[in-house]
Amino acid sequence: MDIDAWVWWLIGAAALGIPLVLTAMPEFGMLAVGAVAASVTAGLGGGVVLQVVVFAAVSVALIAVVRPIATRHRAGRPELATGVEALKGRSALVLERVDGSGGRIKLAGEIWSARALDTDRAYEAGQEVDVVEIDGATAVVM
Template sequence: MDWLTENLWSAWLAAAVVLGVAEMFSLDLILIMLAVGAVSGMVLALLGAPFALQAVVAAGASVGMLALVRPSMAKKLHDGPTLTQGHDKLLGQQGTVTQAISGLQVGRVSLGGDVWTAAPYDETLTIAEGETVEVLQIRGATAYVHPVPRLEP
């Protein structure tokens, strides 16, 4: 029994390692917070503190990590930038009309170095060549655009 009390730090270390490895499979950021508590228990065991104090500090550190650190970490992990691919990345972009567009006839628009078939979002509009437009919608291979207003001096 003396060996166990003298080497209780190794039990805390083993618990921290097991919790850390289990966290790699769960990715919930819960087990890693408990592992931090186990590490704090290990530090107190190395300093010679009684087991009751080690357990209380480990539990307190775990609860503190779960209450104070985990919410902000989880928010940072889940609130990253969204990746837009395909046609969705063109929505909101501006381009230049290379062939006149009207409600009766589709034209062409240069968007991000590519030329797209384009139609006016408002079918009553006619958009002249050289005008700057904004993409409001993509249907199939046609961009539905609206002219960007210009400030006239």
């Protein structure tokens, strides 16, 4: 039983798809697309040399064009802040006077203990303050 060249290229594409899924390295996917392009070339009657050239050209072109775009996109994605990191920089409402020794604020729908960043400064009930950092269970505000 003789298997056509285009089938071998498809088998190669599938074989390249396995490490793509296991390692999440997009380069394997680009090589798999190159193998599919070589399979199409073989199906249309192209010779072995043309098949290899198409495989190499498509793979290199995808890696040269798509990889830098994907890298730039991945680097530009904002980091998702969660937990106390998400509270930094938010506004809060003073419920009880806040000074260097303590007080209470309403932050993100919850009541928090708070203290002023500047120990000489005091914030009265009803004022809006900004959360600078979270120190344990205490919001440091200004």
